[in-house]
Amino acid sequence: MREAMIVGGGLAGAAMGTLLAQRGRTVTILEKSAAMHDTVCGEFLSREAVVYLEQLGIDLRALGAVPIEGVRLFANRLIAERRLPFAAMSLTRRVLDEALLARAEEAGAEVLRGRRVESLVRNGDGWTAQLNDGAEYSAAHAFLATGKQDVNGWARGRGSQNDLVAFKMYFRLDAAQQTQLNGQVELILFPGGYAGLQMVEGGVANLCLLVTRAELQKHAGQWERLLCAMQEASEHLAQRLQGASALLERPLALSAIPYGMLREHAEDGLWRLGDQTAVIPSFSGDGMSIALHSAHLAAKIYLNGGTAEEFQLQLRGELRPAVTVATMLSRMMIAQPALAQVARLWPPLLHHVVRQTRVPASALLNFQESV
Ligand SMILES: Cc1cc2nc3c(=O)[nH]c(=O)nc-3n(C[C@H](O)[C@H](O)[C@H](O)COP(=O)(O)OP(=O)(O)OC[C@H]3O[C@@H](n4cnc5c(N)ncnc54)[C@H](O)[C@@H]3O)c2cc1C
Numbered sequence: 001m002r003e004a005m006i007v008g009g010g011l012a013g014a015a016m017g018t019l020l021a022q023r024g025r026t027v028t029i030l031e032k033s034a035a036m037h038d039t040v041c042g043e044f045l046s047r048e049a050v051v052y053l054e055q056l057g058i059d060l061r062a063l064g065a066v067p068i069e070g071v072r073l074f075a076n077r078l079i080a081e082r083r084l085p086f087a088a089m090s091l092t093r094r095v096l097d098e099a100l101l102a103r104a105e106e107a108g109a110e111v112l113r114g115r116r117v118e119s120l121v122r123n124g125d126g127w128t129a130q131l132n133d134g135a136e137y138s139a140a141h142a143f144l145a146t147g148k149q150d151v152n153g154w155a156r157g158r159g160s161q162n163d164l165v166a167f168k169m170y171f172r173l174d175a176a177q178q179t180q181l182n183g184q185v186e187l188i189l190f191p192g193g194y195a196g197l198q199m200v201e202g203g204v205a206n207l208c209l210l211v212t213r214a215e216l217q218k219h220a221g222q223w224e225r226l227l228c229a230m231q232e233a234s235e236h237l238a239q240r241l242q243g244a245s246a247l248l249e250r251p252l253a254l255s256a257i258p259y260g261m262l263r264e265h266a267e268d269g270l271w272r273l274g275d276q277t278a279v280i281p282s283f284s285g286d287g288m289s290i291a292l293h294s295a296h297l298a299a300k301i302y303l304n305g306g307t308a309e310e311f312q313l314q315l316r317g318e319l320r321p322a323v324t325v326a327t328m329l330s331r332m333m334i335a336q337p338a339l340a341q342v343a344r345l346w347p348p349l350l351h352h353v354v355r356q357t358r359v360p361a362s363a364l365l366n367f368q369e370s371v
Pocket of ligand 1: 011
């Protein structure tokens with residue numbers, strides 16, 4: 001029997017596989033996608049994510065990542081603008097996820113693509129996964145890193161903000177609009193939701209948004225109608241998208257996201273990583289940092305002989321403040337968007353929000369030193 005299987009090879013799964021393989025452990029990553037693919041994500045890499053990716057040996061600049069230096073908050077027009085208190089980057093997930101899986105393989109992990117885990121069961125002292133092709137896979141330890149999707153029998157449960165639907169679309173902007181957007185992440189409020197807009201590599205802009213189900217229904221559930229309504233509500237967004245061309249045939253969409261979910265305990269010794277253990281509202285741009293941090297913390301505790309429950313308790317303590325504050329703000333931005341005007345009267349607010357919704361600096365790990 002193998003020592004460890006990791007179900008899901010996104011950020012958390014690939015990072016975990018790399019860290020275990022680097023320490024000479026036999027580990028297999030089971031990933032359902034057979035090849036590069038797009039993912040619903042704003043693709044903002046906060047400082048914590050950048051640091052963890054560098055530690056894993058990922059050269060973001062060589063992959064084409066672009067720097068993000070400032071944040072702007074808009075409703076109809078600009079409300080507030082600040083320089084970010086850290087250096088952030090932006091890179092498409094189709095490039096980043098592949099680079100991480102390649103890194104895991106290079107470190108010695110076995111990476112099996114096109115393998116969807118249909119079920120995962122406790123089997124005596126180990127775990128058995130049933131795959132989509134009917135095959136079974138067993139290992140002594142299991143790490144669940146399927147992100148936004150739950151595996152049968154291992155539902156994450158609800159968060160405290162569950163009524164949002166996410167859309168993502170890539171655009172080629174008009175040259176002048178692209179110049180103005182370069183180096184910035186723009187958070188745009190509109191009735192019933194908010195959107196993030198930023199450049200990724202290749203001169204492409206990523207528009208990623210969240211809208212309540214009720215608001216989406218007002219537009220017959222249709223992306224085109226929603227996008228028109230957003231531009232009517234935000235002069236700024238209309239300006240950014242003037243003359244822009246959409247680069248995907250249709251937007252990527254995602255629903256049933258349990259924002260605010262923070263796992264209390266481990267069940268049956270199962271290690272849950274990334275979005276399987278905590279889901280922070282997307283405006284914070286810290287979900288990827290959490291995924292990477294959870295993998296680093298789990299690897300540290302696992303390699304030192306600790307348990308999944310010890311990992312879960314420590315992670316919960318570290319993340320609770322950021323997840324709680326971010327969820328409260330996310331609900332407020334949708335229910336009381338006028339309150340965002342406070343940032344116009346007191347500009348440091350934006351700086352505080354950015355700081356309070358991150359993995360705390362004191363929790364970050366330098367893996368080489370900590371294991
Ligand atoms: C609208 C939106 C915008 C966001 N914007 C940002 C942002 O700008 N910055 C940021 O830091 N975070 C952002 N996030 C959060 C971020 O995307 C997630 O927190 C992060 O991707 C979690 O990583 P993960 O490894 O846990 O899961 P994922 O990245 O979802 O990876 C899970 C992997 O598991 C695989 N998988 C799923 N089911 C199975 C199965 N049954 N068998 C085998 N494999 C399986 C998938 O194919 C995938 O590769 C955003 C999220 C949303 C919804």
